[in-house]
Amino acid sequence: MLLIYFYFFSVSVKLKLICSHQPIIALAGDDVILPCHLEPATNATFSKVVWTKPGLDPKYIHVHQHGPMLYSQNPSYSNRTRLFVNELAHGNISLKIFGVNISDTGQYWCFLPPIQAEVPVQLIVGSVSTPVIKVISNTSETLVLGCESKGWYPEPELLWLDTEGKILSAGPTETVGGPDDLYTVSSRVTVEKRHSNNITCRVQQRNINQTRETQIHVSGRKVYEKLLY
Known part of the structure; x- marks a missing residue:
């Protein structure tokens, strides 16, 4: 054990903690991974690894350490987080969060005390639903169509498109x-x-790269609805 600690600290000045520079995007209910690793790959099995989310009380999301636990995990993350224990030996200190929800959106920090390195990872959790088209008014010459879509996050935009996509x-x-x-x-x-x-109602949210569509076909007096994903 002492030899392992000695090795870790002896190379710590050359180690870098690398986490994702791009936001991690997920939908509510997904399991997500916040990627972080040591470069060069170094055994972190016996190192303390701390994941936090500032703004919470307590702020600790997950703490890995040997010996008595000195940190209280935020209860909203209880039984929802883990490290890849078998990959710590290769310097992988990524955090997996199970069943994310909208409130999990925010900035997380990975902290490795032995090298005093702390790096942020941004998580964006979205929610989507398929739009519904209804006929509001139907005359001999025109149709008034209404489209509604519930349960989106972040705030989306709604577009109507014709057959040519205009x-x-x-x-x-x-x-x-x-x-x-x-x-x-x-x-x-x-x-x-x-x-x-063919009239399409499209609801989209570009920050999470999500689009949902429903199409209605107008042919004389007949109207047909079709869901598009």
Whole structure:
């Protein structure tokens, strides 16, 4: 044990703690990995590894150490985190979080006391749902369509598209935020029935690279709805 500690500290001045520079993006309910590793790869099995999320009380998300535990894990992460213990010997100190939710969004810090290195990792957790199109008004010449999509995070945008994928002129998008921090968006559009047409309602959130679509086919007096993913 002493030899292992001696080796670790003797090379510590040359070690770098490398974590993801890009935000980690996930959807609510996913399991995610916050990547961090030592470079060059060095055995961290017997080192203390601390993951925190500033702003929480307590701020400790996961602590790996030998001997008595001196830190209290935040209860919202109880039984939801782990390190890859078998890979610590190769310098992998990444953190896995199970079943993330919207409140897990934020900046996490990986701290390795032996080399006094602390590096942040950004996590963005999103939520999406498929839009629903309804016929609001149906005359001999026009249709008024309404589209609504609930349960989005972060706040998305809503677009109406024609058969060629061109954006249609539509009414303003109404956005409502709920007590659960999720957003509902809705909008209406008026289309002519002179020609057969496919009208698409698209809801998208670029920060999490997510898009959901529903399409309605207008052919004379007939209207057909189709979900697109």
